[in-house]
Amino acid sequence: YCLVRHNEKSTSFNRMRNTLKNYYKNFNDKWFNKIEVIDGDFSKEFLGMSKDDYYSLCSVITTIVHCGANVKHYGKYEDFYQTNVVGTENMIKLAYDSKAKLAHISTLSVGGFSDINSSKVLTEKDISIDQKFNNNVYMITKYEAECKVLDAISKGWILAKIFRMGNIMPRYSDGCFQKNKYDNAFLSRMQTILNLKICPDIYLNMHIDLTPVDDASRAVVKLLKYNSSRTIHHIFNKYIVNIFNILDKSNFKVVSTDEAIKV
Numbered sequence: 001y002c003l004v005r006h007n008e009k010s011t012s013f014n015r016m017r018n019t020l021k022n023y024y025k026n027f028n029d030k031w032f033n034k035i036e037v038i039d040g041d042f043s044k045e046f047l048g049m050s051k052d053d054y055y056s057l058c059s060v061i062t063t064i065v066h067c068g069a070n071v072k073h074y075g076k077y078e079d080f081y082q083t084n085v086v087g088t089e090n091m092i093k094l095a096y097d098s099k100a101k102l103a104h105i106s107t108l109s110v111g112g113f114s115d116i117n118s119s120k121v122l123t124e125k126d127i128s129i130d131q132k133f134n135n136n137v138y139m140i141t142k143y144e145a146e147c148k149v150l151d152a153i154s155k156g157w158i159l160a161k162i163f164r165m166g167n168i169m170p171r172y173s174d175g176c177f178q179k180n181k182y183d184n185a186f187l188s189r190m191q192t193i194l195n196l197k198i199c200p201d202i203y204l205n206m207h208i209d210l211t212p213v214d215d216a217s218r219a220v221v222k223l224l225k226y227n228s229s230r231t232i233h234h235i236f237n238k239y240i241v242n243i244f245n246i247l248d249k250s251n252f253k254v255v256s257t258d259e260a261i262k263v
Contacts, residue, residue, distance in 0.1 A: 001061060003040045003047060003068075012039040022179055042068055043087040047094065058098035063224065066091040067105035069145075073138045073185040084141035088148050095158040102149070102160035103224055108236060109136075110143040110164065124164075124232040138185075153231065163220050165211070166236025172212035190247065197252045200260040204244050209237040 004012035016037045021027045038057065041048035049057070070083040088104065095102040111122035112131030120129045127146060133139045152158045167186055170177035181187050186208065193199050216235050223233055255263075 001036050001038055001057065003038050003042055005041045005048070006039050013037045023176060042066070042090050043083050045090070047090060055097070058094065061098050061100045063101050063103065064091060064095055064098075065103045065105065065220075069105075069142065071138060072183050073136065075137060077137045077140070080137040080141040081144075084138075085144045085148065088145040092148060092152045092158060095160065096152070102158055103220065104146070104149045104160055104162045105220070106146050106162050106164045107142050108164045108166050108234060109139045110146055112139055112143070124230065124234055150231075160231070161224070162232045163223070164232065164234050165216060166209040166234070167211055168213050168216060169210045170212065171214040173214055177213070193247060193252055196263055198255045198260055198263060199244065199247070199252050200257045201254050202257055204254065206243045207240045208243055209240055211235065211237045
């Protein structure tokens with residue numbers, strides 16, 4: 001069962017079908033013998049469904065994978081809160097009402113920012129490490145969403161696991177990536193550097209993981225199959241790379257952050 005919002009241009013079924021066709025060259029309509037598309041919206045009460053349809057869904061599901069989120073990193077806090085926090089609360093209610101296990105897809109960004117001279121470590125046992133979010137509405141609301149899940153677990157309402165994803169990148173198998181790639185903060189930064197042909201010097205010592213989406217998703221599925229007592233898992237490529245070395249150094253010059261802002 002896959003919950004998909006309809007929009008003014010397309011039905012939820014057609015949106016799902018077009019998405020599958022975009023990501024899989026071997027797409028076949030027979031896949032819908034195994035996939036049931038549900039018209040709904042997880043940011044709304046009863047997931048945007050009728051009450052009867054909602055409870056009908058509750059009677060048949062056993063595992064919920066909640067990976068929907070507003071990931072743009074910029075925008076109004078209220079919009080992010082409705083999708084990332086209220087949406088998560090609704091999925092917690094779905095898990096409670098259905099007695100299904102919840103897999104909450106989160107992000108390593110809940111670790112926030114820390115001063116380079118007093119760095120902190122976010123482990124799979126932590127949530128609050130006095131991190132700073134610098135008004136990043138994505139980070140703030142994903143952190144708040146995790147707190148909601150952990151609170152529900154601690155109260156015994158649901159069985160759930162949290163998967164904090166790293167810097168999700170194109171599929172390792174064929175290089176395919178998300179359609180709305182410029183909503184991806186990392187790729188937007190890289191594209192800006194290439195377009196302006198300058199690189200702020202703050203990137204010289206910045207390191208990041210490149211985690212292929214297909215490897216990451218396989219890791220989540222495998223971990224869900226194990227009856228582990230661990231609640232939180234970090235899913236990312238342990239081989240960290242320097243951003244400066246990802247780009248072709250001959251195509252841009254390094255400038256101060258102030259100079260970059262002026263450009």
